Amino acid sequence: MKRCLIVDDSRVVRKVARRIIEDLRFATDEAADGQQALDACRKAMPDAVLLDWNMPVMNGIDFLRALRREPGGDRPVVVFCTTENDMAHIAEAMRSGANEYIMKPFDSEIIESKFAEVGLV
Amino acid sequence: MNSQDFEFVSGLIKRRAGIVMTPDKTYLLESRLAPLARKEGLPSIDDLVHVIRSRREERLIAQVIDVLTTGETHFFRDKTPFEHLREAVLPALAAARRGGRIRLWSAGCSTGQEPYSIAMMLDQQPMLTGGVPVEIVATDLSDRALEKARAGLYTQFEVQRGLPIQMLMHYFTQHDDQWRISERLRLQVTFRKLNLLDALSAVGKVDIVFCRNVLTYFDAATRSDVLNKIAEQMAPGGYLVLGATETVVGHSTAFEASHERRGLYRLAQNAARAA
Numbered sequence: 001m002k003r004c005l006i007v008d009d010s011r012v013v014r015k016v017a018r019r020i021i022e023d024l025r026f027a028t029d030e031a032a033d034g035q036q037a038l039d040a041c042r043k044a045m046p047d048a049v050l051l052d053w054n055m056p057v058m059n060g061i062d063f064l065r066a067l068r069r070e071p072g073g074d075r076p077v078v079v080f081c082t083t084e085n086d087m088a089h090i091a092e093a094m095r096s097g098a099n100e101y102i103m104k105p106f107d108s109e110i111i112e113s114k115f116a117e118v119g120l121v
Numbered sequence: 122m123n124s125q126d127f128e129f130v131s132g133l134i135k136r137r138a139g140i141v142m143t144p145d146k147t148y149l150l151e152s153r154l155a156p157l158a159r160k161e162g163l164p165s166i167d168d169l170v171h172v173i174r175s176r177r178e179e180r181l182i183a184q185v186i187d188v189l190t191t192g193e194t195h196f197f198r199d200k201t202p203f204e205h206l207r208e209a210v211l212p213a214l215a216a217a218r219r220g221g222r223i224r225l226w227s228a229g230c231s232t233g234q235e236p237y238s239i240a241m242m243l244d245q246q247p248m249l250t251g252g253v254p255v256e257i258v259a260t261d262l263s264d265r266a267l268e269k270a271r272a273g274l275y276t277q278f279e280v281q282r283g284l285p286i287q288m289l290m291h292y293f294t295q296h297d298d299q300w301r302i303s304e305r306l307r308l309q310v311t312f313r314k315l316n317l318l319d320a321l322s323a324v325g326k327v328d329i330v331f332c333r334n335v336l337t338y339f340d341a342a343t344r345s346d347v348l349n350k351i352a353e354q355m356a357p358g359g360y361l362v363l364g365a366t367e368t369v370v371g372h373s374t375a376f377e378a379s380h381e382r383r384g385l386y387r388l389a390q391n392a393a394r395a396a
Contacts, residue, residue, distance in 0.1 A: 085277060087295055090286065101286040103277050110281045117285045 002120070003027045003044075007037040007060065008052040008081070017050055017081070020108045024121050034058030038066055045072045048120050050111075051098075053082035053089070061096055068097040077118050081106060122151055126170045130154075130185070133173075137186050138262055139318045139347070140338040153188045187263045192334060194231040195282035197238045202333065202362045205385045207242065207249060210360045214328055215251040217358055223255045226327040227310075228317065228351065229335035230259035233270025234279070236310045237302055239331070241288055244306065258324055260315035271312050273302035317347045326356045333364035341372065348373035352388060361386040 004026040008014050014030050021028055029046065031037035035058040037049070049067075053060040060080065067073045077099045082089070085103040093101055100114045115121045122130075130150060131142040142150060151166055158169040161181070173181055197203055214223050227236040236259035243255055261267050280289055280300045293300040315323065317335065330351055336344050351361065352375035361376055363369070363384050369376045376386035 085295075087290065090290060094286065094290070102281065106281075110278070113282050114286075 001025065001027045002047040003029065004048040004050060005029045005031060005037060005040055005046040005076075006050045007031045007034065007055070007063070008050075009033055009055040010052075013052070017106075017111070020111050021050065023108065024112060024115060034060060034063030034066075037063050038070075041067055041070060041073065041076070046076050048115070049076050049078045050081050050102075051078055053080065053084045053093075061093065064093070064096050064098060077120055079114055079118065081111075122147060122166055122170070126167065129174060130170060130189075133182065134186065134189055137182070137318075138190050138316065138338075139340075139343040140190060141340045142189075150189065154185070157184055157188050183264070187265045190338075191263050191266050192229065192231045194234045195279065196234045196284040196288075198235065198283060198333075199365055201365070201382075202331065202384060203238065203242060205360075205362055205379075205382050206239065206329070207246070209379070209382060209385065210329055210362075211249045214358070214360075215249065215253050218253050218328065219251070221253065223250060223253055223329065224325065224327045224356075225255055225257050225329040226324055226331070226354070227257065227259040228315075228330055228332040230261050230270060230312070231263070231266045232275075232279075233259065233266075233273065233310070233312070234275075234283075235259070235331060235333070236270075236312075237273070237306060238283075240306045240309045241292055243309075244292075245288075257310045258313065258327070259310050260313045260324065262314070262316050264314065267312050267314055270310075271307070273307045274299045275302070276300075317350075318343070321350045321354050324354050327354055328356050328359045330355065330359070330361045333362065334367070335364075336367050336372075337364065345372045349375055352376065355388045357388065357390075359388040361388070 004021050006014050006017050006028055009032050018028050029040055031040050033055040051060045051064065064078055079100040079102060080093045080098050081102040081104060083104045090101050099118045102110055102114055112121060127144060127147055134140045134142055154166045154169060158166050161169060163169050163172065225239065230236050236257050240257055276299060280293060292303050292306055332351060339347065348369055365384060369386055375389055377389050379385040
């Protein structure tokens with residue numbers, strides 16, 4: 001079973017995302033900020049990361065850049081999932097190594113569609 | 122909505138758009154008509170139906186047809202038809218039409234996602250047609266859908282269904298909370314209002330027809346009639362792509378099914394004479 005790390009500082013968002021992603025037959029883990037996510041990745045690289053942008057301690061883009069420098073950090077498929085919905089943010093995320101980008105609000109169809117784009121489902 | 126009103130509205134839809142609505146679709150009908158009633162300043166659907174029955178106002182009837190026929194669609198809906206196009210149809214036609222052009226018709230294009238998906242695919246992979254230009258004609262019955270298609274303006278929700286982020290970045294610009302497809306792509310698609318129940322000759326001769334999730338709503342007789350009329354618009358060697366759940370089998374002898382590719386049909390050699 002593939003593993004997806006869900007990174008968001010909102011417990012509600014994590015819960016909603018978790019339900020959707022588990023329906024897509026993933027095992028899931030959660031992290032509340034970029035640092036927690038990085039620690040989790042150092043223990044075990046997930047197959048996919050659903051990543052919020054604005055979070056305390058370490059934000060999503062800093063986490064992504066750090067992840068891509070880690071050994072094996074090029075492997076996880078990273079899908080941003082954020083309220084940042086302008087072209088400048090999207091371009092920065094993609095330049096920094098994201099694989100896909102979801103603009104909140106999201107629903108199960110959007111997550112499934114985006115996961116399909118990057119070959120996760 | 123009472124059964125007489127339902128019969129009246131479903132009769133109207135059948136005559137005007139060929140669409141068959143059975144009583145189990147009452148909920149769908151009500152959910153689409155309620156916003157129209159509100160827009161018209163009428164207190165309920167019953168009042169809306171009453172006004173239509175008594176005044177027979179064309180403007181209002183057209184809006185009823187409009188809200189009841191606008192189909193659900195998204196970018197690159199079902200990946201398979203686009204694979205047919207990329208792997209089989211375009212390479213074959215690129216060879217057959219060398220020095221000429223390829224005409225593609227998106228029949229029942231709704232709000233434009235299908236023709237624009239094709240335009241994006243062609244733009245990304247120009248070698249697919251070996252330099253043979255492709256002209257895309259897209260038609261729909263609904264003025265409201267066509268207006269949106271022509272504007273090429275989509276909500277954040279719509280651009281996230283089926284559209285890879287790289288394509289959003291490449292082909293769209295943001296306008297407030299909407300996304301507009303580039304003018305270059307908009308100019309590649311000619312939108313036209315057309316009712317498939319009417320004469321189809323205005324479309325001209327075409328090499329490829331995408332007609333997906335449209336026939337589903339017609340009864341058997343209408344389905345046959347529309348398929349045969351589509352065949353008449355097709356150039357020899359032309360291809361027809363239907364939706365995942367649709368078939369020509371039992372409805373028209375003008376097409377031959379592809380053995381390897383589900384939903385792909387070729388115009389039969391003798392179709393011109395048969396039609």
